[in-house]
């Protein structure tokens with residue numbers, strides 16, 4: 324599977340890159356950074372660092388430095404000032420390419436019609452810009468896999484929204500309504516099942532090697548955040564699960580529904596809006612985001628044991 328990765332590394336983004344690098348059936352064709360966990364410029368350097376660690380050298384383009392319609396907000400309180408839990412280390416040897424992440428998505432989609440999967444692990448600003456630059460993008464990409472949103476569960480950065488959608492609600496709403504041939508949403512509904520606890524973390528801590536050593540440092544930081552926030556030393560592997568599902572959709576079951584994002588709610592901006600009523604009569608189709616939108620596939624139940632095993636093996640190197 325040939326992937327364009329759009330990402331805001333970010334601890335779990337870094338773990339997702341490490342997961343992808345360990346899969347023989349995955350090729351990272353290009354990477355774009357986006358504001359979110361950290362500034363887009365910092366995310367690009369972190370992507371280069373992690374890619375060099377795992378021996379990959381795809382082009383890395385710097386993406387949108389701010390959301391479409393609100394001031395920049397970042398999340399160093401979760402991912403550390405350097406975005407990698409304080410373990411970013413020295414500057415990467417490589418450098419970013421010219422041009423923006425959005426332009427890179429459009430160019431590659433035009434050059435490889437119907438072949439590429441776009442895996443979006445951060446706010447959707449670059450993806451929204453790419454749709455605006457190339458209105459035919461929904462037909463040019465093979466599929467889009469998005470980590471973001473919270474459909475039937477609470478949010479994380481707010482009680483109602485996950486961080487990716489909260490950091491750019493307009494972009495998320497535009498992407499969910501763009502009509503991609505196939506869009507798979509891996510929301511908190513799914514990723515919160517993909518939690519690893521002390522047994523899994525302790526077993527990985529026993530593994531030596533450059534990949535495992537770096538992963539253990541990231542997970543130790545991430546685990547501390549979760550301990551402070553939720554009182555348990557565990558980690559929710561949001562982005563690695565989205566990466567795993569992008570490569571093997573059998574890791575989850577799905578519900579298909581049209582989705583939108585709340586844009587004007589005083590408290591609920593960034594919340595996913597969906598019509599969860601089981602109404603069959605067209606006469607009662609809701610006037611919310613359900614009307615006229617192409618439905619998207621929402622990951623529902625995750626095969627967690629298989630995912631945990633795959634993730635462990637990818638970090639063991």
Ligand code: RIB
Nearest residue numbers: 333444445485486487561
């Ligand atoms: O809500 C979780 C998402 O927001 C993950 O992608 C995490 O990296 C942050 O970007």
Ligand code: CA
Nearest residue numbers: 333336444445
């Ligand atoms: Ca992310």
